[in-house]
Amino acid sequence: MPSIKLRAKALEGGLIEVKALMTHPMETGLRKDSAGELVPAHFISEVIVTANDKEVMKANWGGSISKNPYMAFTYKGAVGDKLKLTWKDTKGGTDSGELVVA
Amino acid sequence: MKRRTFLGNTLALATTGAALSTGLLAPQWAAAAGEASAASEASPSPFNLKALDEVLKSLNATDAKTSDAIKIKAPEIAENGAVVPVSISTTLAGVSTISLVVSNNPNPLAATFTLLEGTSPDVTTRIKMAKTAEVIAIVQAADGVHIAKQNIKVTLGGCGG
The missing domain is CATH 2.60.40.2470 (SoxY domain)
Known part of the structure; x- marks a missing residue:
């Protein structure tokens, strides 16, 4: 199952609205499981979105972002832009998703 | 933040100091240097x-x-x-x-x-x-x-x- 759902919509005024939903546990490292053991920290710490290989958004996150994180923003772009979202987590995991703005 | 800068400066001084001074002082400087490097490793991110x-x-x-x-x-x-x-x-x-x-x-x-x-x-x-x-x-x-x-x-x- 892909870990990233990426959506883009062209708005008026040459703006593109990007919405992204990632599948990730986002463990803070402060939570205890049912056995009382601390669950080690494991969260997405960096998200980079590029449009036609040019960065449009970089997000740095801590453990306070919800499980299965969502983010949305708009940028100046056009239909046909190639979007790519890449995330990295605190355990060295990474994934990316791509989309052509329609 | 200020404390860390201070430690960093102390460390820089300590390295030169240890090189110039007697063997008697060296272990103390070495201990201080170890502490400083541990501190800088422990908190690199504002998210922590x-x-x-x-x-x-x-x-x-x-x-x-x-x-x-x-x-x-x-x-x-x-x-x-x-x-x-x-x-x-x-x-x-x-x-x-x-x-x-x-x-x-x-x-x-x-x-x-x-x-x-x-x-x-x-x-x-x-x-x-x-x-x-x-x-x-x-x-x-x-x-x-x-x-x-x-x-x-x-x-x-x-x-x-």
Whole structure:
């Protein structure tokens, strides 16, 4: 199952609205499981979105972002832009998703 | 931050000092040097800071002015602290970063969004809130750092444990 759902919509005024939903546990490292053991920290710490290989958004996150994180923003772009979202987590995991703005 | 700079300086002095001074002093310097390097490894990220003051300081927001030009869109009451939708937008010019801080969370800094050329100063995400707290938006604009706050009541905390 892909870990990233990426959506883009062209708005008026040459703006593109990007919405992204990632599948990730986002463990803070402060939570205890049912056995009382601390669950080690494991969260997405960096998200980079590029449009036609040019960065449009970089997000740095801590453990306070919800499980299965969502983010949305708009940028100046056009239909046909190639979007790519890449995330990295605190355990060295990474994934990316791509989309052509329609 | 100041303490770390101080330790760094001490370390630099210590290295030269140890090289020049007698063997008697050397073990002491060595111990001090070890401590300093451990401190710099332990806290590289503002996301690991626990005190709100330190987080604000790391974002240069300690004396930032509250601005009406920043809008926080979030519920006044969050039934589930595990998922609280928050949008931050601003009409300030030349915005380079938007940071999101939750005052009562164990690690207050939740996110820093870096806006690149052409990106609108308007971001949305979902955060966890341990308990009722102020959500603070910190915006680095062309003319300095501005902040805005909104109180969110949480009926069920979202950080487990």
